[in-house]
Amino acid sequence: MITIPRALARDLSLVFRRLGRGSASIEWIAGRDGLMIQAAGPDAAVRYHLPGARPPARFVTTVTALADGSGPVATIRPEVAKARAVPPFPTPPKRFAPVPGRLFAAWPPRARSPRGTSPRGSS
Numbered sequence: 001m002i003t004i005p006r007a008l009a010r011d012l013s014l015v016f017r018r019l020g021r022g023s024a025s026i027e028w029i030a031g032r033d034g035l036m037i038q039a040a041g042p043d044a045a046v047r048y049h050l051p052g053a054r055p056p057a058r059f060v061t062t063v064t065a066l067a068d069g070s071g072p073v074a075t076i077r078p079e080v081a082k083a084r085a086v087p088p089f090p091t092p093p094k095r096f097a098p099v100p101g102r103l104f105a106a107w108p109p110r111a112r113s114p115r116g117t118s119p120r121g122s123s
Contacts, residue, residue: 002028002035002057002076004050009074012037012048013066019046024063027089028076030054038089045090 004012016024019041029036035054038047059078066074
């Protein structure tokens with residue numbers, strides 16, 4: 001069993017649903033370096049690291065595990081849903097290409113939110 005903040009569970013649910021077109025298998029790896037939550041889809045892969053030592057655990061769930069329960073904390077249990085095998089996570093490139101500043105200027109204003117705020121707004 002792994003617990004994460006409910007707000008993080010909501011955000012991860014949105015990302016992983018898009019990644020796997022609603023059926024992503026999510027790998028949960030907990031240990032002394034923190035919690036690694038990752039999934040790979042046909043066109044992209046996502047990895048989230050939550051720092052802070054945790055008891056060792058490793059299991060796979062479907063994205064529906066993120067919708068379990070209510071309150072300020074989400075509890076992820078390996079038995080919540082049976083998941084398919086997780087595709088191997090790609091190896092990061094040795095070097096990243098620089099992103100031109102004009103790319104960010106082309107984003108719509110709602111996508112350019114100040115750090116620490118949600119781009120979803122309240123509309």
